Amino acid sequence: MVGDMKSEDKLRDFYIPNYMLVSGSDMPKVKIVPSCPVMVFVNAKSGAQIGGELLLTYRSLLNENQVIDLGEKAPEKVLHTLYVTLETLKSSGDVLAAEIQKRLRIIVAGGDGTVGWLLSVVSDLKLPHPPPIAPVPLGTGNNIHFAFGWGKKNPFTDRQSVLTFLNQVKTAKEMNIDSWHIIMRMRSPMEGSCDPIAPLELPHSLHAFHRVSQTDTLNMEGYQTFRGGFWNYFSMGMDAQISYDFHAQRKLHAEKFKNQLVNQGTYLKLGCTQGWFCASLSHPSSRNISHQTKIKIMKRQGQWEDLLIPRSIRSIVCLNLPSFSGGLDPWGKPNTKKVQYRDLTPPYVDDGLIEIVGFRDAWHGLILLAPKGHGTRLAQANRIRFEFCKGAAEHTFMRIDGEPWKQPLPADNDTVVVEISHFGQANMLATPLNRSKSVNDPMSPVNSHDEDDDSNDEEYDDAEDTEEKRKFGASDTFKIPDGVDIAQLT
Numbered sequence: 001m002v003g004d005m006k007s008e009d010k011l012r013d014f015y016i017p018n019y020m021l022v023s024g025s026d027m028p029k030v031k032i033v034p035s036c037p038v039m040v041f042v043n044a045k046s047g048a049q050i051g052g053e054l055l056l057t058y059r060s061l062l063n064e065n066q067v068i069d070l071g072e073k074a075p076e077k078v079l080h081t082l083y084v085t086l087e088t089l090k091s092s093g094d095v096l097a098a099e100i101q102k103r104l105r106i107i108v109a110g111g112d113g114t115v116g117w118l119l120s121v122v123s124d125l126k127l128p129h130p131p132p133i134a135p136v137p138l139g140t141g142n143n144i145h146f147a148f149g150w151g152k153k154n155p156f157t158d159r160q161s162v163l164t165f166l167n168q169v170k171t172a173k174e175m176n177i178d179s180w181h182i183i184m185r186m187r188s189p190m191e192g193s194c195d196p197i198a199p200l201e202l203p204h205s206l207h208a209f210h211r212v213s214q215t216d217t218l219n220m221e222g223y224q225t226f227r228g229g230f231w232n233y234f235s236m237g238m239d240a241q242i243s244y245d246f247h248a249q250r251k252l253h254a255e256k257f258k259n260q261l262v263n264q265g266t267y268l269k270l271g272c273t274q275g276w277f278c279a280s281l282s283h284p285s286s287r288n289i290s291h292q293t294k295i296k297i298m299k300r301q302g303q304w305e306d307l308l309i310p311r312s313i314r315s316i317v318c319l320n321l322p323s324f325s326g327g328l329d330p331w332g333k334p335n336t337k338k339v340q341y342r343d344l345t346p347p348y349v350d351d352g353l354i355e356i357v358g359f360r361d362a363w364h365g366l367i368l369l370a371p372k373g374h375g376t377r378l379a380q381a382n383r384i385r386f387e388f389c390k391g392a393a394e395h396t397f398m399r400i401d402g403e404p405w406k407q408p409l410p411a412d413n414d415t416v417v418v419e420i421s422h423f424g425q426a427n428m429l430a431t432p433l434n435r436s437k438s439v440n441d442p443m444s445p446v447n448s449h450d451e452d453d454d455s456n457d458e459e460y461d462d463a464e465d466t467e468e469k470r471k472f473g474a475s476d477t478f479k480i481p482d483g484v485d486i487a488q489l490t
Helices: 003-014 050-061 075-091 095-102 110-126 143-147 159-171 237-251 260-273 277-284 335-341 360-370
Strands: 040-041 067-069 105-110 133-137 175-187 225-229 233-237 294-300 315-319 354-359 378-380 383-389 395-400 403-406 416-431
Touching: 003 378, 040 050, 040 075, 050 067, 050 105, 050 159, 075 095, 075 110, 105 110, 105 159, 110 133, 110 175, 133 143, 133 159, 133 378, 175 383, 233 237, 237 315, 237 383, 237 395, 294 378
Parallel strands: 040 067, 040 105, 105 133, 133 416
Antiparallel strands: 175 225, 175 416, 233 315, 233 395, 294 383, 315 354, 354 378, 383 416, 395 403
């Protein structure tokens, strides 16, 4: 009995009263200021049955109206309504509303796609003090979760485990994270579907790529321009093809993909069956990145310059966080000599630079499992542009934050352009196990000296800023379309 009372007292730290969440609710007679008020968003279809069980546990511990099933309510509407209510109450002198608005934290239970969705929603709200986000790992890779110390494994769903997680949220520190805007432009087809990519082929994060308006200066006659954004990585080539086949199999046989370990084993099996462990024998040179695209980069605000890609590279990753393919770090830690000679910096998550890494084959990828393993470091940049022209390959594979798609390449004398640029920042919550480094954190190293770098790293018109480009997140750009099964977001 005493234990239950203590537990209830602790839960008050996270509680948001009903009158702030449900219109017409009575105001409580006694107002207790919570030290860490939370809104919880759960992808109930994530992690087999775990998402649904977690939803029930959170609702049993907190006000059920502050625990949202993403399959039932859109997060942008929930948060917009909440902040309008808090602002109204605050302007009428409600001290509790002011404190909750100032202290609010968000919990997101789902995979990388779900976390990116909520980050985008918060980004588009454009709040003076946006709430930081704590992710609960319910996906297969859980890269964003791992980068900020929240782990990779699916969690337990019992009452005590959830209480422990809530306390971690209360003590977690805030960190900024860069966001990246992506534009894709291709010529409209002369006949057939108006979309060069069939809508069902696009990953859910790219359903956000809506055609820009006719009045937008980004719009070009005869072309279609799509846009979206990401938080962790954009990749192309070998890894994206494996991911694409994995997602295709999961759509066909969803019942076989309800276990995190089984999913990871399927990834490895696909890498073997596709021949990526002997890529030089199994795949033609037309699959190599340098045969498919010309790449230009811009360092800070400067001039575009060509990025020379070694001919052996079959996969390229533009990485924002030190967590890729289940927690691996492709960039690693360059030694002092390499940092000075190549003009590199440590891979901070909030410095406005993205790390560009290449891989030759699956064996090269396995090097990441070694303590000092890394890919071929190509560059760091504030912007990067891929220009695809007619070549031997009819298509390539691309992936954003775990969501892959099959990208057609030009069949005539045309060009497909993909351009990535720094957009802004959002707030994440990090535990003491956090792997991400901040440029503003005095505990982050200025240079890394703990690697003997004997790798084979090789040397080697601004897009217009418009009002529409400044929209990044879920309210418009990242809206999940009706009829889409959000279970696939994991």
